[in-house]
Amino acid sequence: MNPxxxxxxxxxxxxxxxxxxxxxVIVKIPSLSIMRTVNINLALIHHALPDxxxxxxxxxxxxxQSMTSIxxxxxxxxxxxxxxAQIRDVHNKDILLEGLASTNGMLAIVPHLGTWEMMNAxxxxxxxxxxxxxxxxxxxxxDFILQGRARLNATxxxxxxxxxxxIFKTLKQGGFSIILPDHVPDPSGGVVVPFxxxxxxxxxxxSKLASKTKCALVGLSCIRRDDxxxxxxxxxxxxxxxLYNRDTSVAAYALNQAMQYMIEDKFSHYMxxxxxxxxxxxxxxxxxxxxxxxxxxxxxxxxxxxLPSNSKDDHKKLPNDxxx
Numbered sequence: 218m219n220p221x222x223x224x225x226x227x228x229x230x231x232x233x234x235x236x237x238x239x240x241x242v243i244v245k246i247p248s249l250s251i252m253r254t255v256n257i258n259l260a261l262i263h264h265a266l267p268d269x270x271x272x273x274x275x276x277x278x279x280x281x282q283s284m285t286s287i288x289x290x291x292x293x294x295x296x297x298x299x300x301x302a303q304i305r306d307v308h309n310k311d312i313l314l315e316g317l318a319s320t321n322g323m324l325a326i327v328p329h330l331g332t333w334e335m336m337n338a339x340x341x342x343x344x345x346x347x348x349x350x351x352x353x354x355x356x357x358x359x360d361f362i363l364q365g366r367a368r369l370n371a372t373x374x375x376x377x378x379x380x381x382x383x384i385f386k387t388l389k390q391g392g393f394s395i396i397l398p399d400h401v402p403d404p405s406g407g408v409v410v411p412f413x414x415x416x417x418x419x420x421x422x423x424s425k426l427a428s429k430t431k432c433a434l435v436g437l438s439c440i441r442r443d444d445x446x447x448x449x450x451x452x453x454x455x456x457x458x459x460l461y462n463r464d465t466s467v468a469a470y471a472l473n474q475a476m477q478y479m480i481e482d483k484f485s486h487y488m489x490x491x492x493x494x495x496x497x498x499x500x501x502x503x504x505x506x507x508x509x510x511x512x513x514x515x516x517x518x519x520x521x522x523x524l525p526s527n528s529k530d531d532h533k534k535l536p537n538d539x540x541x
Contacts, residue, residue: 293365322388336439418496424468
């Protein structure tokens with residue numbers, strides 16, 4: 218028996234109480250890695266935020282990230298029907314249905330926003346998506362997550378060239394896939410374009426798939442309700458022509474803008490504890506940077522770019538890995 222299986226028997230309400238306690242402890246220890254990451258991310262994108270507002274926002278972010286973590290584990294432990302029952306309202310569902318009806322297939326754009334794992338079972342009701350899966354660290358954890366994913370009506374493919382080909386084939390056949398496009402890619406798989414005004418390495422996978430297949434793009438998020446009674450799903454129409462541009466820099470920038478719109482709507486529900494800005498030209502990795510260097514960068518590099526560079530070698534401007 219996998220130790221994680223205990224989550225089958227603990228009510229979600231009890232787990233959420235535990236998550237609130239964990240969040241309270243984390244906020245009390247500013248030296249923790251997650252606290253430093255959240256504070257750096259906010260400093261990069263909201264450098265002028267007053268201290269009292271920043272502290273309140275950090276507290277809210279930690280709360281939501283703790284809740285998302287425990288809710289995701291619970292969803293992996295339970296059968297799909299349980300997760301589906303947690304969904305209360307679906308906003309703009311017609312956008313999703315239109316996307317699924319596209320003869321060119323549909324790519325669901327799902328940032329690290331809200332409890333996206335809770336949404337998987339619900340979304341899998343509409344077909345058999347092809348989804349990339351990267352093994353988790355630790356055999357017990359990986360086995361547990363795979364067990365949860367195996368219950369879904371999905372085809373799991375590796376995060377390599379064969380997985381990309383499988384998704385491409387699915388889209389060409391009119392099927393659909395789900396992409397989390399705000400992860401930090403390898404330099405060879407990304408370009409440097411603005412995200413919340415910060416030039417940073419950005420994945421081009423979704424953009425390349427969209428350009429080649431002309432599939433429908435639909436943004437999705439699963440947000441915990443304020444009344445604590447389940448989750449709501451939000452659907453966003455992503456139809457900016459720039460999203461399909463052959464220039465990956467232009468398309469990736471447009472996708473970042475679309476995700477930014479989705480995130481700003483539910484800002485504190487985004488996983489700001491994720492080191493999204495690990496690769497910034499000139500600065501390198503802000504999470505390892507000297508405090509003075511970081512402060513100088515924040516002070517002098519806050520101008521928001523209106524257009525990305527058209528250079529196809531943008532990712533080559535990054536510092537070498539040994540400088541990060």
